[in-house]
Amino acid sequence: MIDYNGKVVLVSGGARGFGAEFARAFAAHGAAVVIGDVNNELGEKTAADIAASGASCHYVPLDVRSDSDWANITEFSSSECGGLDVVINNAGIEVSQRFVDVTVEASRNLFDINLLGVMLGIKHAFLAMSPGGSSGRGGAILNLASVAGVTSTPALAAYSASKAGVISLTKLAATEAGALDYGVRANCLCPSLFKTDMGNQLLDEFVDLGFGESVDNVQEDLIARIPIGRFGDLSDVVNAALYLCSDAASFINGASFPVDGGMSATGG
Numbered sequence: 001m002i003d004y005n006g007k008v009v010l011v012s013g014g015a016r017g018f019g020a021e022f023a024r025a026f027a028a029h030g031a032a033v034v035i036g037d038v039n040n041e042l043g044e045k046t047a048a049d050i051a052a053s054g055a056s057c058h059y060v061p062l063d064v065r066s067d068s069d070w071a072n073i074t075e076f077s078s079s080e081c082g083g084l085d086v087v088i089n090n091a092g093i094e095v096s097q098r099f100v101d102v103t104v105e106a107s108r109n110l111f112d113i114n115l116l117g118v119m120l121g122i123k124h125a126f127l128a129m130s131p132g133g134s135s136g137r138g139g140a141i142l143n144l145a146s147v148a149g150v151t152s153t154p155a156l157a158a159y160s161a162s163k164a165g166v167i168s169l170t171k172l173a174a175t176e177a178g179a180l181d182y183g184v185r186a187n188c189l190c191p192s193l194f195k196t197d198m199g200n201q202l203l204d205e206f207v208d209l210g211f212g213e214s215v216d217n218v219q220e221d222l223i224a225r226i227p228i229g230r231f232g233d234l235s236d237v238v239n240a241a242l243y244l245c246s247d248a249a250s251f252i253n254g255a256s257f258p259v260d261g262g263m264s265a266t267g268g
């Protein structure tokens, strides 16, 4: 039932990390994929690599904070790829600061990307997918929240608050889409730490902040909070995304889906 032939999938922050893996996997399952990112060089390269495998994959510059960039990329998807069926609001950044060290600039920038960016992604997904929109055949939205949105880890105030906000935006999107008959589902993923560039950055920052003597110590502490006793593989996140955006999940809506080896089940 996981078949994306004839579907068009847009991935924000698709140049690297989770986003690039989503792009690769949806393309491998038959979708035409549009990657948007602020890292134009890497985004172009990721899209070219995927297209080299014979899939349809395009890169379009996208700063998720920009309303006009979102209008442009969703219009590109509809006009050049034949529609828009899935939007993955994946772009995000991480900032580790103790409350006493919080800086306005870093926090505002994080909220702009992690919260406003997701709101605008939902806005333009609805505009394109809802009846009368440039695609107009409904679809699915998947937002990247985090286990940090439901658990507490020191020095992650802005990040955790933004991800709790993404969980809320997901419920609101599902509710509003239903009330207005858009034919769009919205869900979010809550992954634990995965060793992407962002995940590795967080491990380094936790050492700098004194939460462990080395990256190995910090990893051990984090793994001790995960009942399965290991970090996840990127394929764990990708498989959840492939399922949630597919027709196999047609009755799953407004959900926050943990991909955390049971971390949130323990209270984190």
Ligand SMILES: NC(=O)c1ccc[n+]([C@@H]2O[C@H](COP(=O)([O-])OP(=O)(O)OC[C@H]3O[C@@H](n4cnc5c(N)ncnc54)[C@H](O)[C@@H]3O)[C@@H](O)[C@H]2O)c1
Residues within 6 Å of the ligand: 012, 013, 014, 015, 016, 017, 018, 019, 036, 037, 038, 039, 062, 063, 064, 065, 090, 091, 092, 093, 094, 113, 117, 144, 145, 146, 147, 190, 191, 192, 193, 194, 195, 196, 197, 198, 199
């Ligand atoms: N890696 C983890 O451990 C983890 C865990 C839980 C949730 N997440 C979430 O998953 C998502 C992806 O994380 P990742 O680990 O792949 O991160 P990453 O840093 O490896 O990749 C993020 C991508 O987003 C892009 N990006 C940043 N700002 C942008 C903007 N303003 N507009 C468009 N693109 C922008 C970056 O250029 C990059 O390509 C994020 O929302 C993150 O918060 C990650």
